[in-house]
Amino acid sequence: MSNMDQDFRNKLKNYQQTPPDEVWENIEQKLDARKTSGFLFYKIAASIAIISFIASLYFYLNRTSYQYKYGNNQVLTEIIKENKQLNSNKLNYTEVSIADHHPTEEQVDGSVFLHEKEISIENDQLYNLEKIASLMPLSVSIENQNNNSAIVVKKKPQKQSLFAEIFPEFYSKNFTKNNINYTKANKNWMIGGAFAPAYSYRHLTETNAIAGANYYNNIESAVFTYSGGINVQYKPQKRLSVQTGIYYSSMGQDMEHISVYANNIYNLMDEKYRDRYISTYNIVNSAGEINFNSSLVYFDETATARVENLSDTKNKSSYDLSDPVFNKLNANIRQSFEYIEVPLIIRYKIIDKIIDINLIGGLGANFLVGNNVYLMYENSKDVIGKTNGVNDINYSGSLGFGLEYPILNSVNILIEPSIKYYLNPINANSAVESHPYSIGIYTGVSYSF
Amino acid sequence: MDNYIEIIKACIKGDRKAQKQLYQLFADKMFGVCLRYADNVDEAKDILQDGFIKVFLNLKQFNYKGSFEGWVRRIMVNTALEKFRDKSYLFAVNMEQGYESKDSEYDHILSELAVQDLLKLIQELSPQYRMVFNLYAIEGYSHKEICEMLNIKEGTSKSNLSRAREILKEKVKKYYGIKIKSI
Numbered sequence: 351m352s353n354m355d356q357d358f359r360n361k362l363k364n365y366q367q368t369p370p371d372e373v374w375e376n377i378e379q380k381l382d383a384r385k386t387s388g389f390l391f392y393k394i395a396a397s398i399a400i401i402s403f404i405a406s407l408y409f410y411l412n413r414t415s416y417q418y419k420y421g422n423n424q425v426l427t428e429i430i431k432e433n434k435q436l437n438s439n440k441l442n443y444t445e446v447s448i449a450d451h452h453p454t455e456e457q458v459d460g461s462v463f464l465h466e467k468e469i470s471i472e473n474d475q476l477y478n479l480e481k482i483a484s485l486m487p488l489s490v491s492i493e494n495q496n497n498n499s500a501i502v503v504k505k506k507p508q509k510q511s512l513f514a515e516i517f518p519e520f521y522s523k524n525f526t527k528n529n530i531n532y533t534k535a536n537k538n539w540m541i542g543g544a545f546a547p548a549y550s551y552r553h554l555t556e557t558n559a560i561a562g563a564n565y566y567n568n569i570e571s572a573v574f575t576y577s578g579g580i581n582v583q584y585k586p587q588k589r590l591s592v593q594t595g596i597y598y599s600s601m602g603q604d605m606e607h608i609s610v611y612a613n614n615i616y617n618l619m620d621e622k623y624r625d626r627y628i629s630t631y632n633i634v635n636s637a638g639e640i641n642f643n644s645s646l647v648y649f650d651e652t653a654t655a656r657v658e659n660l661s662d663t664k665n666k667s668s669y670d671l672s673d674p675v676f677n678k679l680n681a682n683i684r685q686s687f688e689y690i691e692v693p694l695i696i697r698y699k700i701i702d703k704i705i706d707i708n709l710i711g712g713l714g715a716n717f718l719v720g721n722n723v724y725l726m727y728e729n730s731k732d733v734i735g736k737t738n739g740v741n742d743i744n745y746s747g748s749l750g751f752g753l754e755y756p757i758l759n760s761v762n763i764l765i766e767p768s769i770k771y772y773l774n775p776i777n778a779n780s781a782v783e784s785h786p787y788s789i790g791i792y793t794g795v796s797y798s799f
Numbered sequence: 800m801d802n803y804i805e806i807i808k809a810c811i812k813g814d815r816k817a818q819k820q821l822y823q824l825f826a827d828k829m830f831g832v833c834l835r836y837a838d839n840v841d842e843a844k845d846i847l848q849d850g851f852i853k854v855f856l857n858l859k860q861f862n863y864k865g866s867f868e869g870w871v872r873r874i875m876v877n878t879a880l881e882k883f884r885d886k887s888y889l890f891a892v893n894m895e896q897g898y899e900s901k902d903s904e905y906d907h908i909l910s911e912l913a914v915q916d917l918l919k920l921i922q923e924l925s926p927q928y929r930m931v932f933n934l935y936a937i938e939g940y941s942h943k944e945i946c947e948m949l950n951i952k953e954g955t956s957k958s959n960l961s962r963a964r965e966i967l968k969e970k971v972k973k974y975y976g977i978k979i980k981s982i
Contacts, residue, residue, distance in 0.1 A: 354964055355936035358921070361914045363937050365831040369847055373830075374822055376848050381818070381855060565881065652950055781857065 544794025545578035566636040642735030681727035688720030836879035928963035
């Protein structure tokens with residue numbers, strides 16, 4: 351140390367100056383802001399749950415009220431106009447009940463007229479009746495029948511499957527007679543399976559570490575993984591269904607800017623002495639800490655010391671990596687977390703055509719079943735350790751939409767892009783809060799029964 | 800140390816009064832540190848602010864073993880380094896070969912200078928020189944530690960240091976040399 355250094359040091363090392371008041375005010379503000387933002391994800395999750403609950407309650411209540419008024423939907427109520435005064439505001443109808451008349455036994459294009467009693471119905475109520483009729487597999491139309499204008503309730507044409515559209519003759523010959531289904535609603539249960547390639551990464555909340563979220567975002571990267579599983583769906587209402595199942599999903603991230611060197615001395619040494627060239631490493635990253643032993647030399651290329659050599663006996667970080675005994679590997683370190691997920695998913699059908707479109711939202715419990723850190727180089731993939739302190743159970747929220755179309759009468763194909771986000775941080779002890787997420791496109795099949 | 804423990808524990812619970820107390824205990828010292836690493840007062844304020852937020856958010860990780868002041872100081876220095884890493888210009892300095900000046904005339908002048916003047920001299924250095932000079936000459940880190948912290952070669956750290964010294968001397972001569980001699 352030169353004299354000049356000494357001068358600077360003496361005067362500046364313990365130099366103090368009072369900062370302006372605004373610094374504390376800003377700190378206070380930021381601490382306040384953080385307090386609330388921590389709950390944001392729980393708020394969102396709670397809102398989704400509440401909205402789903404209210405929506406399902408609404409549909410459930412609506413459904414029961416129809417049932418109450420009109421009973422079993424296999425009993426049809428049919429309206430025939432008796433008077434010919436179609437133009438008048440006040441129409442007289444004869445309400446015809448065809449109780450116990452089974453629609454499945456009905457001729458496909460037949461219409462039924464049974465006179466029972468005469469009632470008077472306002473015009474605007476016609477709409478309501480049509481609406482009621484539309485809930486059943488019948489359509490309402492006005493036709494001339496034996497010189498009488500009649501409101502005729504007809505069967506809706508059966509919903510055609512894609513298969514039937516492509517091969518109409520084959521389909522009608524082989525499937526129609528045995529498989530007449532007027533409503534899909536009759537089939538309340540579905541089982542299925544789905545698989546998705548996924549993009550997996552994590553979201554780091556507010557910087558709260560010496561090396562913060564920005565730092566980790568620059569030196570870690572997403573991985574491409576997959577997810578898949580089987581599910582069962584129950585449909586209490588025409589547009590609404592509840593689904594659960596068992597899914598496997600793999601999540602993770604890559605660590606970058608850590609260079610890995612093979613130590614040729616290790617390979618040249620007699621086996622007895624090789625242990626001396628094995629170091630214990632500690633690597634810290636956004637998901638937690640990794641401890642492992644290795645004969646390879648790990649070196650952090652960034653200024654923050656993520657990689658620490660814990661071995662006492664070795665010359666630690668003083669390896670001269672330019673020494674030709676060190677051979678730089680084209681290596682990559684990957685943290686992988688595998689979960690078994692049990693989701694509770696609610697889907698609501700927004701479009702009910704040949705291709706159905708569903709809105710999908712849910713919550714899931716994820717059980718950690720695999721926690722490995724891989725060193726990938728050349729063509730090999732070695733497990734070097736695991737990430738310490740990762741939670742065994744994590745809760746996730748998911749959102750997506752699904753396309754669904756029939757290929758056979760009871761078999762549908764699904765395509766569902768969706769995003770899953772882990773609501774609690776993956777590691778409670780880590781300096782940064784890391785919330786893994788994945789974006790995947792599920793494709794699958796389902797069978798209704 | 801013992802008197803900090805209670806405050807630290809209260810801070811972890813989120814007690815705002817304790818947080819303010821902790822801040823007041825260290826603000827002056829740490830602002831002194833930040834000023835050395837910053838270009839100017841505004842930047843020093845930013846570093847102090849971000850550093851203290853990190854201190855509060857990471858208090859749980861303080862293990863009560865080492866010096867608490869040292870821990871806080873280390874966070875401030877890291878925050879300053881991180882700030883400069885974010886700006887890419889940290890490493891964009893030319894690598895001139897340094898030399899050790901034996902001229903003691905300016906050392907004498909230096910000892911006469913006020914703290915504020917020295918601070919100003921340091922702040923005027925380009926960021927990487929400033930970091931290296933601060934870490935080596937004032938904090939007392941070794942070149943090996945500095946090269947790890949800044950992700951530069953040890954040789955670079957050494958040459959940066961001598962270049963920083965050289966510049967400081969030139970500036971002392973330019974700004975204060977004549978004035979001090981005339982006193």
